[in-house]
Amino acid sequence: MTTPSSSQPDSRFDIVDTQALQALFDSVGEASRAKEIGHIDANYRALIEASPFVALATFGPDGVDCSPRGDAPGFIEVLDEKTLVLPERRGNNRVDSLRNLIVNPQVALLFLIPGIGHTLRVNGRARINADPALLARHAVDGKVPKLALVIHVDTVFFQCSRAIVRSDLWNPARHIKPDAVPSPGRILEALTAARIDGQAYDRELPGRIGATLY
Numbered sequence: 001m002t003t004p005s006s007s008q009p010d011s012r013f014d015i016v017d018t019q020a021l022q023a024l025f026d027s028v029g030e031a032s033r034a035k036e037i038g039h040i041d042a043n044y045r046a047l048i049e050a051s052p053f054v055a056l057a058t059f060g061p062d063g064v065d066c067s068p069r070g071d072a073p074g075f076i077e078v079l080d081e082k083t084l085v086l087p088e089r090r091g092n093n094r095v096d097s098l099r100n101l102i103v104n105p106q107v108a109l110l111f112l113i114p115g116i117g118h119t120l121r122v123n124g125r126a127r128i129n130a131d132p133a134l135l136a137r138h139a140v141d142g143k144v145p146k147l148a149l150v151i152h153v154d155t156v157f158f159q160c161s162r163a164i165v166r167s168d169l170w171n172p173a174r175h176i177k178p179d180a181v182p183s184p185g186r187i188l189e190a191l192t193a194a195r196i197d198g199q200a201y202d203r204e205l206p207g208r209i210g211a212t213l214y
Contacts, residue, residue: 036157039081044156047120048084049074050113056086057108058126060100067097077138082153084109084122087138087145090212098147101126107151110159115170117161126151143214 015021040048053070069086077085088098101107105127111120126149135144168174182190184205189198 036155038153038155040078040084040153040156041081044120044158045078047113047158048076048078048111050116051076051111051120052114053112054086055110055112056097057110058097058100059104059106060096061103062100065096065100071140075138079150084124084149084151084153085134085138086126086149086151087135088147088149089145090214098128101128101149107149109151117164119159119164121155121157121159122151122153123155124151124153140214145214 015024037044050073052073052075053068054076055066056069057064057066059065069089071087071089075087079085105125107124107126109120109122109124111122113119129148129150130146131148134148134150135146138145138148164170183198183202185196185198185201185203187198188196188201
């Protein structure tokens, strides 16, 4: 575990222009340029359809938001080479991502595939849609999502495995025990000065998630 620094980094060393930034890095290789395209080809489609998890980034009046989305592999529909459909499953009702999309359609997606080192990045623009026929295609256990994001793809490319390799993310031996970090209930109890009973929250959470998954 990294020990927190006792002092703030010296702002004199901040990188504030692209020339200084680029001077720190080598030139972009041919492969890094060739992998970025403006549509979903057969290979990138295979990665999307194998992924059970994606991080969705949006930007709105209150700043940047990044939200997890997950379901069975293939839960994101590849409608065509320029269009993805992401069903909006039940969550915490904050709708941070959706509120951002009302004012700014830009999105970024990061797909993860368990056991696979490379990830997939998609940048595009999303619209919030409630077409009954579209939503019905994404029903699970007879439960239809309220909304779906229809995402127009601008760029798509794979990210190499360095981050996954460094983190050893998929290694079961590196998985930590649940009690090694603060639980949701413990966090809420601390933040609410014990107005929320942390132990009760944690005890009830698995059943509540199971009952409200879709």
